Amino acid sequence: MGREQIEQIAKELDDLYPGDAKALCALNFDDSFQLLVATVLSAQTTDAVVNSVTQLLFVHYPTPQELAAADVDDVARLIYSTGFYRTKAAHIVELAQQIVQRHHGVVPEAMDELTGLPGxxxxxxxxxxxxxxxQPGLPVDTHVLRLSNRLGLSSSSSPAVVESELCTLLxxxxxxxxxLQxxxxxxxxCRxxxxxxFRCELAAYCDVAPSSIK
Incomplete structure (x- = not known):
C-alpha cells in the first residue's frame, strides 16, 4: 500500500464521513472524564447502549470525585446492559479514584498516564x-483492524502493529x-x-471485494 492509494482512500472517507474526530465520535459526553468512562464502557457493546447507560450514570456520578466515592455494586447496576458490568464498574470507580489521587481530579493527556489507569x-x-x-491518536478497534486488512493497509492481526503501520502512512x-471514519x-x-x-464506495481498493465490481 503506497501513500497515494491511502490518500485516495482517505479522500473517499472524507467525502462519506466529513468532520473532525470530535464530530465523528458517536459517544455522548460533556468533558474528558465522561468521554474516558464512556469509552471504557464501550468495550464489546454498542455506542447506543453506552449512551443510554451514561445518560443515567452521569446524573448520579458526573465528576471523578463523585464516581471515586461510589459503591461499585451501585455502579454495576447502572451499567448492567453494557456487559461485563462488574469488571467495568470496578475499573471506572478505580480509575476515578486514581484520577483524583494521582492527577488532582484532571484526566491526563499523556499516553503513558492514560494507559496507567485501570481498564x-x-x-x-x-x-x-x-x-x-x-492530540495525535489512532484508535484501533475490531472495525479498524478488519477494514485495514481488507483494504490492504495492513496484514497484521495485532492492533498495536496496525496502529503503527497506519500512523506511518498518514x-x-x-x-x-x-x-473513526x-x-x-x-x-x-463493511460488516x-x-x-x-456492491454498495461500498471503497470496493475498488478492497482485497476481498468481488472483482466484478472493482
Missing amino acids: VGRKTANVVRSVYFG PEARWGSFS LILHGRRI ARTPSC
Whole structure:
C-alpha cells in the first residue's frame, strides 16, 4: 500500500464521513472524564447502549470525585446492559479514584498516564487524546483492524502493529478522524460477516471485494 492509494482512500472517507474526530465520535459526553468512562464502557457493546447507560450514570456520578466515592455494586447496576458490568464498574470507580489521587481530579493527556489507569488500553487512550484533546491518536478497534486488512493497509492481526503501520502512512492530523471514519464505514457497509460490497464506495481498493465490481 503506497501513500497515494491511502490518500485516495482517505479522500473517499472524507467525502462519506466529513468532520473532525470530535464530530465523528458517536459517544455522548460533556468533558474528558465522561468521554474516558464512556469509552471504557464501550468495550464489546454498542455506542447506543453506552449512551443510554451514561445518560443515567452521569446524573448520579458526573465528576471523578463523585464516581471515586461510589459503591461499585451501585455502579454495576447502572451499567448492567453494557456487559461485563462488574469488571467495568470496578475499573471506572478505580480509575476515578486514581484520577483524583494521582492527577488532582484532571484526566491526563499523556499516553503513558492514560494507559496507567485501570481498564484503559491504547485504543481508549487514543480515543480520548484524539477526540477530546485534539492530540495525535489512532484508535484501533475490531472495525479498524478488519477494514485495514481488507483494504490492504495492513496484514497484521495485532492492533498495536496496525496502529503503527497506519500512523506511518498518514499525517498526524488525520489519525483520529481516519480511524473513526473506518469505524463508521465498518458499521454501515463493511460488516464482519455480511459486507455490502456492491454498495461500498471503497470496493475498488478492497482485497476481498468481488472483482466484478472493482
